[in-house]
Amino acid sequence: MNWTDHLPALLLAVPLLGAFVTPLVSLGGKMLRNTLLVVTTFVTLVIAFLLWKDVLVSGTAVYVMGEKVFNLTMPSGMKLPVRIILEADAFSAFMALCGAIASFAGALFSLNYMEGFSGMKRYVSLYCLLTVGMLGMTITGDLFNFFVFIEIASIASFGLIAFWRDKAEAVEASFKYTLVSQVASMVLLLAFGALYGKYNALNIAAIGSLLKFGFMEKIVLVFIVASLACKCGAFPMHMWLPDSYAEAPSGVSCLLVAVSQASLYGLVRVCFSLYGVTMGASFIPWVVILLGLASMFFGVTMAVVQHDIKRLMGYHSVSQVGYMLLGFGVGMLVLSDAKGMADYGFAAIQGGVFHMFNYTMYKALLFLAAGSLYYTTGKRDLNDMGGLARKMPYTTFMFVIAAAAIAGLPPFNGFVSKLLIYESSFAVHPSLAAIALISSVLTLASFVKVFQTAFLGPEQNAFLSVREVPSGMLAGMGVLTVVILAVSLFPSITMSYFVEPASKALVDQAGYIGAIMGGGM
Amino acid sequence: MWGVVHTGFGSWDALAWILFFGIAAFFLLWFRSLGRSDYKKGTDQDEIFWSSNVVPEDGAHISVPADAAYWGFRKGMEPFYKGLVGMHTGLAPDIVGWYVVVVAIMSVLILIV
Amino acid sequence: MKPLSLIVRTGCNLFAWFMLVFGVNVVVHGYASPGGGFQGGAIVATFIAFLLVSYGGEKIHSWVNEKIYDLILEETGLLLFITLAFMGLPTSFFYNFFTIPWEAYQQTGRLFPQGTTAIMSIAVGIEVAGALSMVILSMFKGIRLVSDRQIEEEPGHDR
């Protein structure tokens, strides 16, 4: 028995343990609590990395909770798996790694950022729980557990968004998010229950092997797609997103980005692995593409007119999610068409997967940089800022890198994933690529505005005493900057080790099902 | 090479771009070094020129606020922005309403198509 | 604050203790019968709600130290739960490592407490009892005791 077999369970168990021991450890003082937060998230990151490496070498990792043998999915005489099963293929492990990096960076940032606030033991506890929810969503192999983890993440994030309960706006944002998130979750649970009623199973692989596309499955698919699109902030359902991203403490906004990516992961997993080719090649792919186009265009046009820095970035999140939806939608469109898949479909999926990673990294960094501005100046309104580049050189440097990456300026990683999406969506219809390009230009325009008003310009008397942020915050941003630069400089290594295995695992429905059902498809 | 990504239509080489930026930076610094360094420090040649007015002490008075950026763009797109900003009412039931409307439309359409 | 009628207060005071006993009963038999950790814990938490009804918030808050619920009960439950989960680890996470074999049941016809399942049920019961009592106490405090006070600004915002 090799201990690396237990990595999927440990990935969830370690942050859970961290969340549970926090009240006890907090008795020992502030230093001990901060150490706990950093150590927990760092160990999680290491486990996520090892899991990803393990999956890359030895194929899909399956873990059955509480079974005599850790990967015995179907005990004797069972036709369908009944236990709680974790399944980590290359795509799940990729997403878990991506989320763990964001979680670690946010934790480092929070140490200095959140000092001086009361109730920090709750913050640490909820932060670990939010990490558990986000990681659980990415590696679970079971629909109901997906729901449980999405709810763990939601409830933890309601608490964290309203963490500054002395600010009325934070409470309001949290209330709005609670309302829409609960309605979406209930619809999601309704859909999962309907699937259980028909197929007597909750495991994604087990249902996927039995699924026939009928009346009920159509409705269920719509419910799942719409709910998860709402959770990751696609256009007409995005209004909670700028509110809650803007009002949450910045370390949390950074992790919320990863949580929304986990929701997107769920959407993609359901479409590719649960439904797969049975989904048909017309309606749902076009819905996803249209949601993507609407999100990217309207999100960015709303962002151009904002003057609250975090709210502006929240609208950019809507816009960036649109790119991924576009990429995955184009991939779904040609799922049953081998020639189209080889021509441009696979490139689109690669673009979507790569953009998920890039987006998490640079948007997390942007939120952290906005948090640094709030930390030093106490303001979020861009009208009141200016001339901060001389005072905060490191923050400025990292902000410029993140802004260039999100705008898709050529040497940076955002460009590579956007290039893949442009070229593949151009093959479907040129207008898709045109809208994507216009959105990209507007993204650049709005970040030029942020950079010009906040960092450039003459020094202002109000900010004479402003200094560079403390080292903990710089370290949090530094982690993400290093990742962005590494991915930018070595795109082909990233593509062949990170993105390509993940995209292959995503497309390979039979492989995902076979890992659980024993190849009996 | 480890900087090249093939997209299926073409390729993207990060190193070539970095090389290009290096060359561009070289030329840029070279042209900059051709400039005159014999200006008189501490005189009017060193001052900010602000439409022949006295430059204010506080930088806040001469910096461009964020609201002023892209004023023409917003003015030109006014009808569009009126509708779009009007959509974001900020009421909690409206947010749920958009979700319900999307689910309803999708459910009806998927049964028709 | 106007108290409720005498009948309600006396009745609640009397039944609170029965609810406590009943809740514990539900928790410890949770491994095989309807009920279990969460339900029993929720019943145990009604104890504090009944006491609030019969004695009023100020008295209860002067009697009860919230740390009992917050630290002792919740932490015991949570740590017991996750320790049991980790103890199954050489085999698998959550593995039921001292289960009583099925053959024993077939010989005697009696269902024994099934190893870690029963203890986890008790752990969950302790945790839920602590957490729900905490929720009731702090929400009552929020409504009744500090409603006239404004929320003070956190010191961390101004630097």
Place this chain on the structure above:
Amino acid sequence: MIGNAPFFVVGLLFLWGLMAIFTQKNLIKIAMAITILGSSVNMFLVALGYRTGGRVPIHFLEGDGGPMVLPTPQAMTLTAIVIALATTALILSLIMLIYRHYGTINVDEVRRLRG
């Protein structure tokens, strides 16, 4: 037909909860609507757990007849109830905070974040 009665009730409750979110202005009533929504989904799960000819999945209450019904929907419902409880507690706390900050629980007046 009568076997489908629980599902009609589920549908009615769900629509009722959804309507209440849009028609009610009181935040407490909206919180109640969310709870009704959750209850209807729980009822849906319980209603579809039974399979014809199965037995009660409780050890000492089992009757005669076929195999035990798999108690997964019951487990799901319990989990969903726990989650709904946590959410209800949280949403009520948020409403308390909103009342203190805004001095109202009318949903139309809680709209500082817009545009």
